[in-house]
Amino acid sequence: MGKFDDNERIILNVGGTRHETYKTTLKTLPGTRLALLASDSDIDSVLDQLQQVPGFIEFNARTNEYFFDRHPGVFAYVLNYYRTGKLHCPADVCGPLFEEELSFWGIDETDVEPCCWMTYRQHRDAEEALDVFELNVDNGDEDDDVGKRLGIEDVAADGNVSQWRKWQPVIWNLFEDPYSSRAARFIAFASLFFILVSITTFCLETHEAFNKIINKTEMRNSSGPDSGPQYEIETDPALTYVEGVCVFWFTIEFLVRVTFCPVKLEFVKSVLNIIDFVAILPFYLEVGLSGLSSKAAKDVLGFLRVVRFVRILRIFKLTRHFVGLRVLGHTLRASTNEFLLLIIFLALGVLIFATMIYYAERIGAKPNDPTAALHTKFKNIPIGF
Structure with missing residues (x-):
């Protein structure tokens, strides 16, 4: 066979769909797979290179047709990129598939036009967000999956492994992954029950039906000044x-989790674990100091009662048991820029209307009232906020 002619038309059969173009068109993107077909090399050497690449099937010398077993719909956009110099992304094709096709044809994904970039990226962004939630359903290899998820090597086949390494991932998974086993679901249900009971108790403690006023006047220091009745x-x-x-x-839950945690540093840095510790500690300190009657002890008890509001933050522990809450959390973090933009628009509207109402209220003020303090309650713009 001879060499290609610059004006020769080339037929490309991609996934059963025939496309016809010129060699000069394929030369517009040097370094790509199709540009190889338009090279000045001998056709036999070109075929030898292409036949080593998965996806290229055969060359039909009779019809001068090159067959690629690739996605025909995506290739139409790829070939159009050679013709127009603009790479658009089809809306009916997911981003990872389009990325794979671009990689095969040797085209950089950054060449995608700005108008199609969001369409191209949204599938990958969703895929990356979903990768965070590794929810494994029960199966026969459950114990092996536990070790893999925790980054711990599988138990050796010969059983030559310590009991600690054998049971650590199992116990950790019972308290960390509610979807790992039935026992883990039971523990998750118990934890959810106690969280709801604790929050309910916290709210009921403020209700007058559960509070009793006690006269502590007789417990005062009799030598001190008379400051009137004292109640608690x-x-x-x-x-x-x-x-x-x-x-x-x-x-018990906190101690078990901190004991069997495979990575202690990550455990300590977790916000939910910090909330657990801060919510538990004041209760024990309050119980230990409740029998003391000194002023310092009472001051500490008063401070601890204020700190007990941290208990309400236990509601965030529900994210361990409800995937939807985790999805919502990731959604809020991913939408930070949009929320900031919304706040800016709200602040702009508040500023505009506060300014308008300030100057509108000053209309009709008396000459002897230059600040309009007697005429309106909106004495300045900040009040209008």
Whole structure:
């Protein structure tokens, strides 16, 4: 065979769809796979190179047709890129498939036009977000999957491994992955139950039906100045006992998780684990100081009662048990720029209308009232906010 003619038309059969173009068209993107067909090399050497690449099937000398077993719909956009110099992304093809086809034809993904970039990226962004949620359904190789998810090597086939390495991933997964086994689901349900009970108890402690006012006047120092009656609010002991049971469960759960955690540093840096510790510690300190009557102890107890509001943050632990909450959290983080833009628009509207109402209210003010303080309540723009 001879060499290609510059004006020769080349027929490309991609996935059963025939495309016809010129050699000069394929030369517009040097370094790509189709540009190889338009090279000045001998056709036999070109065929030898192409036949080593998966996806190229055969060359039909009778019809001068090159057959590629690739996606025909995507190739239409690829060939159009050679013709127009603009690479667009089909809306009916997912981003990873389009990326794979571009890689095969030797085209850089950054060549995608700005108008199609979001369409091209949205599939990959969704794929990367979903990769965060590794929810494995029960199967026969469950124990092996546990080790792989935790980055721990599989148990040796000869059984020559310590009991700690054998049970650490199993126990950790019971408390960390509710979808790993039935026992993990039961523990997750128990944890969810105690979280809801703890939050309910926290709310009921503020209700007057569970609070009793006690006169502490007689407990004052008789030598001190008379400052009038002294009262304190005492919470129903039943709620304290219920909270104690919840804290006991959270303590056991926290100790087990910190003991069997494969990466202690990551555990300590986790926000949810910090919330767990901060919510548990005040209860034990309050119980330990409750029997003391010194002023310093009472001040510490007062501070601890204020810190107990951290208990309400336990509601964020629900993200461990509900995938939808985790998806919502990732969605909010991914939409940070959009939320900031929304806040800017709201602030702009508030500023404009606060300014308008300030100057509108000043109309009709009396000459002896230059600040319009007697005429309107909107004395300045910040009040209009």
